[in-house]
Amino acid sequence: MSITGIKAIAGMTVDNRNPAATIEQKNDPQTIEVENIPGLGEVTVRWIVQGNAKYTIAVDSRKGGLVSKGK
Numbered sequence: 001m002s003i004t005g006i007k008a009i010a011g012m013t014v015d016n017r018n019p020a021a022t023i024e025q026k027n028d029p030q031t032i033e034v035e036n037i038p039g040l041g042e043v044t045v046r047w048i049v050q051g052n053a054k055y056t057i058a059v060d061s062r063k064g065g066l067v068s069k070g071k
Helices: none
Strands: 001-004 007-014 022-025 043-049 056-061 066-071
Touching: none
Parallel strands: none
Antiparallel strands: 001 056, 007 022, 007 043, 056 066
16 A cells, blocks of 8 residues: 655554554554455555645555546
């Protein structure tokens, strides 16, 4: 999963059972590597960004393909 168009200060995955528990990805916060997105499931990620620009979030999966959404 990646965010483009804006500067990411930090990127993290969120434990779906406890939204306060996060695991920060130290390297390359713009792109968060997720091992697996379960079928009919979800993975929650969170970015801390700097600025107020338009951005795009993209998910690129081997089986699911590429999906992106801009704001």
